[in-house]
Amino acid sequence: MPTRIEVVAxxxxxxxxxxxxxISPRRLPAPTGVVRVALVAAGALLLAGDRVHLEIDVxxxxxxxxVETAGTVAYGMRGASARWDVDIRLTAGARLWWHGEPFVVSADAAVTRSMTVRMESGCRxxxxESLVLGRHGEAGGALQTLTRAWIExxxxxxxxxxxxxxxxGGWAVLGSxxxxxxxxxxxxxxxxDAQTLQLEGCGSIARRLVHEHHESDLRRLP
Known part of the structure; x- marks a missing residue:
């Protein structure tokens, strides 16, 4: 059974x-018209063999x-692997704001992360997503990410x-x-701006490549 957040206005x-x-989702106090949900790990994450699946339907x-209460560390997996999958569905004018904390891939970890978004016109x-390859002083393990988003x-x-x-390490990926x-x-x-890619469809990607996470200026969502 996946972790699931279902909100209906x-x-x-x-x-x-x-x-x-x-993951244990917990509702937090919020003003009228806003539903704020914290994500809290229900146990040690992320370990070899873990299959985390999160569904959000608004x-x-x-x-x-x-709201992520803390970052996530994928620990060394000794040849095994783990998955982290997110499925999002937005309908009838729904809006979703998700400020992810750092996702750290330790040395000898192997993780696949996927995110699928399906939304109707008029939704936002x-x-x-902050990905960090290795803890301090580490080179970091292997990470594959897959992202798909549809509007209608x-x-x-x-x-x-x-x-x-x-x-x-290639110049077209992360470089140093x-x-x-x-x-x-x-x-x-x-x-x-010079560091923001405008998609052909209605959307954008702003991206920063930095050595330390705190060096990024993408600290707040729009």
Whole structure:
């Protein structure tokens, strides 16, 4: 059973149903029109063999804010691997803001991360993903990321990144950096600048390559 966050807008009180698996979602106080949910690890994460699956389903004119209470460390896996999969569905004017904390891939870890977003026109999402290859003084393990996003039937984003040690050092990937910090907007565009990619569909990707996570200036979602 996946961890699941289901929110339905209601004029009296927005309905929020939370299901726990590897991650325990907990509702936090928030102003009217906002549902704020914290993600808390229900046990040690991320270990060899773990299969974390998180589903977020939001319907109606409500803003859902996902808060990570701490970063995640993928520990050494001795030849094994782990997965971290996120499926997001937004309908009827829903908005999702997710400010991700650092996801650290330790030496000898092997992780596949995927995110799939399906949303109707009129919905919005802003997603921050901070990937850190290795703890302090480490080279870091292997990471594969897969991202797909649709607005209605239009595929607006399809990105696969091979961040394994032998691939990520190329100048077109990370070069000498060890942190990849990204803010993705869907359903609206981020302001134009030299480091922001405007998608053909309605969305943008702002990305920073830095050696230390705190050096990134992508500290807040729009």
């Amino acid at each position: 209601d004029p009296v009180r927005d309905r929020c149903v939370l299901t726990t698996d590897h 319907s109606g004119p409500v803003r859902v804010e996902i 999402a802003a997603l921050r 039937d239009e595929l607006v984003l399809a990105e696969d990144l091979d961040l394994s040690p032998e691939a990520r 950096a060890r942190c990849l910090d990204t803010v993705t907007s869907l359903g609206f565009r981020l302001p134009e």
